[in-house]
Amino acid sequence: MSNLTPREIVSELDKFIIGQSDAKRMVAIAMRNRWRRQQLPPELRDEIAPKNIIMMGPTGVGKTEIARRLAKLAGCPFFKVEATKFTEVGYVGRDVESMVRDLMEIGINLVRKEEMEKVKVKAEKHAEDALLDILLPSSKPKQNGMGFFNSSEQQEQEVKPVADQSSTREKFRKMWREGKLDEREVEIQVTVQGGGVEIMSMPGMEDMGMQVNDMVSKMFPGKKKTRKVKTREAYEILIQQESDKLIDMDNVAELARERVEQGGILFLDEIDKIAGNQEGGGSANVSREGVQRDLLPVVEGCVVNTKYGMVKTDHILFISAGAFSYAKPSDLIPELQGRFPLRVELTSLDKDDFYRILTEPQNALTVQYKALLETENLSIDFSREALEEVAFNAQKFNEETENIGARRLYTIMEKILSDLSFEAPDRSGDSIIIDKEYVQEQLQDVTEDRDLSRYIL
Incomplete structure (x- = not known):
């Protein structure tokens, strides 16, 4: 910028x-x-x-x-x-x-x-290692009851299992990256805010209530809770946890x-x-x-x-x-x-402005509706005359009822496409051109009855 x-x-x-x-x-x-x-x-x-x-x-x-x-x-x-x-x-x-x-x-x-984006690669690596630790707990030399490590002879006997564990770990890593472990369930610890105290605030004093809640939540440390989730969800939780460790909130x-x-x-x-x-x-x-x-x-x-x-x-x-x-x-x-x-x-919008709003912006309403219905494999397109009719009606309704500017286009487009939106799953594979006659047909009842148009559009 x-x-x-x-x-x-x-x-x-x-x-x-x-x-x-x-x-x-x-x-x-x-x-x-x-x-x-x-x-x-x-x-x-x-x-x-x-x-x-x-x-x-x-x-x-x-x-x-x-x-x-x-x-x-x-x-x-x-x-x-x-x-x-x-x-x-x-x-x-x-x-x-x-x-x-x-x-x-x-x-x-x-x-x-932004800071999470900077540490994303490192957090993903740490999260992957943490997930593998959960899937395959590592073998380490164990301490005896006195708090000392086992004898060197016993440790030597454990070298081979550790090597096998490393090989297995890499196999698991490969399977995870290929998506073969996504459906496996694991247990993971998550932090939930402790205390369970919720301060109700009076109407109009929500800010004070939020500050008191924040103060109370700091007084009670977060509790650990074990959840059983799919590995993909566990991976996302671990990324969040690792990112929090890598980010300095004071600097943020x-x-x-x-x-x-x-x-x-x-x-x-x-x-x-x-x-x-x-x-x-x-x-x-x-x-x-x-x-x-x-x-x-x-x-x-x-x-x-x-x-x-x-x-x-x-x-x-x-x-x-x-x-x-x-x-x-x-x-x-x-x-x-x-x-x-x-x-x-700022100037009021007229018919030509409405037409441009329907066709020119990157996020135009026509683009949005096309994309929404394409998810049902229903292809729609608008003729120029149809969009001009929509623009004309938007200006007309704004003049006759209350002028709400470009927001009028939302109500008109929704009214025109309501039947298609309802029938879309049953019309998969169809390709429909919306023309001027279709627009007039869908708006016929509200254009003829001014009282009705006040309630619907």
């Missing part, structure tokens, strides 16, 4: 998201600015704040997807949270600092997965904290719902403003205490989004507005 120019970032986003070029350009610049900041001398680097973004646009036009794909492209810890989940300090509800703790957990999992926590602080992305959705507006009541506006004032220190830059240590939020990138149908960015408190200097408006 560090080598990608803004133009290349936009090009990568174009593979999955249709349109919204202004928003893509803005997030690409924000990510490139992170790289530019790292090239500066330390005394200037700390002075440059991230350029936080507000995305404005109706639901289903790609706001969340842009941020999620950007984070995946960059390999950054990414966490999405609805601003409406938060309540002002002193009331029952989520604390705004909890989103930083959640982001840190994601960072830990991300770095841990340090790397994750640095990555969260320097590259983390927090996506604040529905931020318009906590913006004050003239139509709302006075008490409601006061409550919304309280949440904004709690958010302000986190966005400006503060230190949040997590179970992995203190995390600074000074350089975390905040991307906020909202429809802003009843409120506008200027309804946010001035201090919070100032922390989101970049504003971009």
